[in-house]
Amino acid sequence: MVSLVLTSPFVVAQEYEKRSPPRKLTTAQAKVAEANYKKYCVLCHGEDRQGHVNDHAPSLRSQSLFESGVPHAILRPLSFGREGTPMGGYLDEVGGPMTLDEVWNLTYWLFEKSGAERVRLSTKPVYGDIKQGEKIYQKECADCHGKSGEGVTGPALGNQSALAHNTDEFIRYAIRHGRQDTPMPAFEDKLSSADIDNVTAFLRSRGKNWEMKKNILKALPTPEQYVINPDGKSPNFELSDGLYVSSHDLNKALVAKNKMVLLDTRVTSVWQTAHIEGAVPLPYYADLEATVKDIPKDVQIVAYCSCPRAAADSVIKQLRGLGYKKTATLYEGIFGWMNMGYPVMHGDVLD
Known part of the structure; x- marks a missing residue:
C-alpha cells in the first residue's frame, strides 16, 4: 500500500512498498547477459552504463530507474525500441538479434548491476491540471527535454511508444526522485505534489493518439x-x-x-x-x-x-x-x- 507522509506545507513525500527482487540469474545467464550488453549497448550507453556516450542515451545505472522500472519499463524499450529515436528493438520477433529469454536476462542483469531495490508502483491514472502542467514543463523541463518533448540533451518525453509503455506512476516517480548519475534532478523539494501531478498529467496527455501497429x-x-x-x-x-x-x-x-x-x-x-x-x-x-x-x-x-x-x-x-x-x-x-x-x-x- 502507498502511504503519504507530510514533510512540509509544500511537499508531500511518498513512501513506496518494497517489492521482492526478481529472479536471480545463474552464473551462465549473467555471463551471456554481460556479453550482450557489451556487444549491443556499450556504443551508446557506455562501458559502465553511465549513459550519454552517444545520442544522449540514458544512464542505465540510475537507482530510481531500476527501483521503479523493472521489469517492463526496461524490458519493453529493449525489446521493441523507441519509435522515432535511435533506440531500435533488440528482440528477434521484430528483427533484432536477441531471443526473448536473452532480453529478459539482460533486463535482470542491469537490475542486479544497479544494486537497486524495487518498489511497487500504482497502475492507476495520475490526475492533474494539464494546462498548469504544461506551464511548469516549459519552465522546468523544456531546456533538456524539448518544448514539444522531442528531447534535446534529455530523453524525448513526448515519445509515443514510451508514453504507451510507461505508467503514470512511473513518470511521476521519475519527476519526484530524478535520475541519479544523470543531469535529471529530483523535483520533490522544488515542486509541490500537486504540480508534479500536473506535469505528469500534461505528459500523459501527449500520448493519447498513439496506435500500435505490427511490422x-x-x-x-x-x-x-x-x-x-x-x-x-x-x-x-x-x-x-x-x-x-x-x-x-x-x-x-x-x-x-x-x-x-x-x-x-x-x-x-x-x-x-x-x-x-x-x-x-x-x-x-x-x-x-x-x-x-x-x-x-x-x-x-x-x-x-x-x-x-x-x-x-x-x-x-x-x-x-x-x-x-x-x-x-x-x-x-x-x-x-x-x-x-x-x-x-x-x-x-x-x-
Missing part, C-alpha cells in the same frame, strides 16, 4: 543485391574530413543511379521499419569480416545510422582497417536525411 518483417537482401546500380558509374564524392558525405550529395548520386553499396548500421529491427532504398542491414555489432566478404572493395560504400554518426563511424573505421578504402559516412544520419525530405522505404504493417 511485417521483410526478407533481408542477399549478397547479389548488395551493390545497387551495378552497371552505373562510381560516384565522385568530396568527403568532409576525409569521411563524411552530405545527404545532398548522396541523394544526387542515387538519382544519377551511381554504383555503390549502402550500409544501414542500426539494429536490423529499425531497418525493417524504414531505410534508404537499396540499403543493406549491417548492424554495428555484426561480425564484420564474415558479413562484408561478399562486398567488393572497388565499390563506393556509404554507411549511415541515426546517432547521427557514431555507429556508422565505427563500422567505417573497421572497414578501412580491413582494406575498404572507398568508404564514407552519411553526415546527417537517416533522421537528418528524412528531415531534409529525402525518401525512405517504409516497412509494411498489419492494421
Whole structure:
C-alpha cells in the first residue's frame, strides 16, 4: 500500500512498498547477459552504463530507474525500441538479434548491476491540471527535454511508444526522485505534489493518439543485391574530413543511379521499419569480416545510422582497417536525411 507522509506545507513525500527482487540469474545467464550488453549497448550507453556516450542515451545505472522500472519499463524499450529515436528493438520477433529469454536476462542483469531495490508502483491514472502542467514543463523541463518533448540533451518525453509503455506512476516517480548519475534532478523539494501531478498529467496527455501497429518483417537482401546500380558509374564524392558525405550529395548520386553499396548500421529491427532504398542491414555489432566478404572493395560504400554518426563511424573505421578504402559516412544520419525530405522505404504493417 502507498502511504503519504507530510514533510512540509509544500511537499508531500511518498513512501513506496518494497517489492521482492526478481529472479536471480545463474552464473551462465549473467555471463551471456554481460556479453550482450557489451556487444549491443556499450556504443551508446557506455562501458559502465553511465549513459550519454552517444545520442544522449540514458544512464542505465540510475537507482530510481531500476527501483521503479523493472521489469517492463526496461524490458519493453529493449525489446521493441523507441519509435522515432535511435533506440531500435533488440528482440528477434521484430528483427533484432536477441531471443526473448536473452532480453529478459539482460533486463535482470542491469537490475542486479544497479544494486537497486524495487518498489511497487500504482497502475492507476495520475490526475492533474494539464494546462498548469504544461506551464511548469516549459519552465522546468523544456531546456533538456524539448518544448514539444522531442528531447534535446534529455530523453524525448513526448515519445509515443514510451508514453504507451510507461505508467503514470512511473513518470511521476521519475519527476519526484530524478535520475541519479544523470543531469535529471529530483523535483520533490522544488515542486509541490500537486504540480508534479500536473506535469505528469500534461505528459500523459501527449500520448493519447498513439496506435500500435505490427511490422511485417521483410526478407533481408542477399549478397547479389548488395551493390545497387551495378552497371552505373562510381560516384565522385568530396568527403568532409576525409569521411563524411552530405545527404545532398548522396541523394544526387542515387538519382544519377551511381554504383555503390549502402550500409544501414542500426539494429536490423529499425531497418525493417524504414531505410534508404537499396540499403543493406549491417548492424554495428555484426561480425564484420564474415558479413562484408561478399562486398567488393572497388565499390563506393556509404554507411549511415541515426546517432547521427557514431555507429556508422565505427563500422567505417573497421572497414578501412580491413582494406575498404572507398568508404564514407552519411553526415546527417537517416533522421537528418528524412528531415531534409529525402525518401525512405517504409516497412509494411498489419492494421
